[in-house]
Amino acid sequence: MPAQFHRLSRLLFERHLIWLLLLVLVLFGINIRGFATAQNLLNVMWAAAPLGCMVLGLFLVLLIKEVDLSLESTFAFSPTIAIVAMLNWLPEVIPPILAVILTPLIGFAVGAAAGAFAVKLRVNAFLVTLATLLLMRGAVVYLIPEGVYYLPPEYTYLGEQRWLGIPIAIFVWLLLYLIAWVIMERHRIGKEIYAIGNNEEAALLAGVKVQRTKILCFAIAGFAAAVGGLLEVGRLQSVVADLGEGSILMVFAGTILGGTSLSGGIGRLSGVFGAVIVIAIIENIMNLIGIEPSIRQMVFGGVLLIAIYLASLQDRFAMRIDKS
């Protein structure tokens, strides 16, 4: 019986805790008017998509035992550069479609740059990305202090429009996770990322190109954050200077609630996917009940605290089971 109990608790804690939490939230939500409608749930997912993209980025970076604080700035910086280039700098050369393609590439580039700085020069990534967080936000405020409210429909298409009544943003988000899942579970690179996070020296001696793979993780994180920015700009049909500002804390909350370890190498994509939905539903339920914004912040503070506690519990559980 104890062995079975252990196996069950391990299964719950390591893989399915977040889904349990989701189930509880949904059961709670059903009693709230307006929650269990298709339209509401689609809106929940729509609003969750940009956060989900950033969480994916942080997930990858935490897996290799690094950190990227600047994702929320990349989230604003990439669309801003693409939009300003499209509207002001090179309007003849860059049509809206090209700007859409350019946006994630800019994110990829800034992620790769920060990653190279941290990895090649062996500077703490926390400090490097703290600096790029400020740098990019400053650039955004400088370029579009008043924001841009008239955007070509091609640029906002992915974030704004629907296919078959479902916001395209949700498809983009799911597609991004699907690709990431294939990479993490079925691709050589994914195995190498997990190996690096678990034991970097062992990975190096096993012939893994550690530096290149780590920089790639930073770059993909930037890419994902930029896609999130593109979707958010489309959803709001505008870009403002404080787009995503302060959201990195919620990104951390989602990644850790999803079971990603701060000490590297541990985490599952399915977990962080569930965590993003959990956060979106909590927000939605508070909206529906009509809770004040200040109280909402307190609730999320509490959620973060619980997430951290659960994450530590999970580590301890895993350790205790390994011992027995």
Next chain:
Amino acid sequence: MQHPAEPTGGGDSYRLTELTKRFPGVVAVSGVNLTVRRGEVHGIIGRNGAGKSVLMSLISGLARATSGGIAINGHSVDIASYNPIKAHALGVSLVPQEPKFAARLSIADNLFMGRPIDRSLGFINSAAMRKKAKAVAAEVGLSLDPDEPMARLPIESQQLLAFGKAQFIEEAQIILLDEITASLSRERKQMLLALLRRLVRAAPERSYTLISHHVSEIMEFCDRVTVMRDSKAVATLDVAHTTAAELANWIVGDIPVTRLDDYNATPSKPSAPFVSVKDLSLPPNLTSASFEVAIGEVIGLAGLDGSGKEEAVEALFGMKRPDAGAIAIEGRPVGIASPAIAIRHGIGFLPKHRERQAVIPGRSIVENTLISSYRSFSNALGLIDETRAEAMTRAKMTEFKVKAAGPFTAMTELSGGNKQKVLIGRLTLSSPRLFILNEPTRGVDLATKPEILRAIREELALASGVIMLSESEDELIAVCDRILVFFRGRIVSVLNRGTQAFNVATLYKTIQGV
């Protein structure tokens, strides 16, 4: 609380009677009787695994003896409740193999940690501590700024300060030095050992117990020496009436400690060299080494710590860049700047520190087996063929007799020996032409050791060359065709299988330079 007795000059510093320490499945120290007198430098020597370090931790209270007696300065201690605090109170201090300091704190703070010089009301007298720290450093031959963080000092200086702390700050009466000389340069070593001799003459109520791997050090600096073999104290000798060769004979004994099968009944017939290394140099440890390895050969590298053998293989695998020398593979000169490049040249490496350098703990046996060769198990897009990957892992698990629930078992759930077999499977998967095995049986249980040695001879050496490093002379003699002995950065001797000199005793003496 017990206090150290007033020194009376002469007499016993400490005495061990029938001291025994059992670990589950192993007796690490077995019925040791040992008396160390006041006013002597007492050597403890023996081969790896003879029980020397465990004995030191029993005396210093770090480990609890299973049975037997310890008497410190004439006081019998209760072995059931003996611990480091009581040992300290009795004047016993252990200087461990690797200094344990708080690296970021200053030298003075480290030296006075736990026993600061107080003014009053708990305020500490920093000026006095700084002054004393400088004086202690000067005693052990160092000139330094006591406000510098400890981490700025090289390990050998930290080692000297650890001794200085025990001697001049704790003023311990019984100082145990566990292979302190291993990390010291030759000059520092001579300086420290000469200092021990001076100190013991100046304060004859003290005693020093020196664990060493070097016969020559014992001969030069100790009054008496106790030889440990197979967890027993087999002899205590008066150094003045002993020769180095005699001491070496005691250490090796008449019968090999663990009798290993001879795995080399049919010596292989090597072809042209696969790799040749010429004048490889990586200071300070490796001065110059030249050797060749052919397909089908097992070459042993032997030598004490710091003899340069480690550097030779680390340079060969691209972990360190040699200062000078040339490496050629199948006659073509190559530069090996990283492990990835070494692997591409057909070199496979099994690191010495398995947990730190090789195991990917949280992941499955499949991933641990395939991590070096995912390229050959994935398509053009890099997508892995899971079926083939799993089948190959199962095949390797059968080939090397890995005991586990299945290929998806997490690596952390395996025993040391089984982990090692998985790692050897990983190595063979990329079919290297040259295997470098650094301590392949380290931390492996007794039942698994022969299996690994057999695999080296019968599977790895079939179509590849093998370089093997081992602390165990028995293993090298059992498996190798040729053993290169490193001493102070050079290859001083080559023992060939089939010759008279190819035996454990000669190998041990050659390693020692006796």
